Amino acid sequence: xxxxxxxxxxxxxxxxxxxxxxxxxxxxxxxxxxxxxxxxxxxxxxxxxxxxxxxxxxxxxxxxxxxxxxxxxxxx
Numbered sequence: 001x002x003x004x005x006x007x008x009x010x011x012x013x014x015x016x017x018x019x020x021x022x023x024x025x026x027x028x029x030x031x032x033x034x035x036x037x038x039x040x041x042x043x044x045x046x047x048x049x050x051x052x053x054x055x056x057x058x059x060x061x062x063x064x065x066x067x068x069x070x071x072x073x074x075x076x
Contacts, residue, residue: 047076
């Protein structure tokens, strides 16, 4: 689970380098919602690791406004 993922869980992960690695797997379209169990581990250019999840997709009744939560799990 997102809340339980920690630095010790990074070992053995394989990271993708494509800019499109995060596609649309994080959401459902009918009804429009963010999947609660889908999250991503992001490694930036400074070797910082973050966990990221989408928390919503609607703002003021309109689709197309994703909201996110993220936490630093390891500083590079």
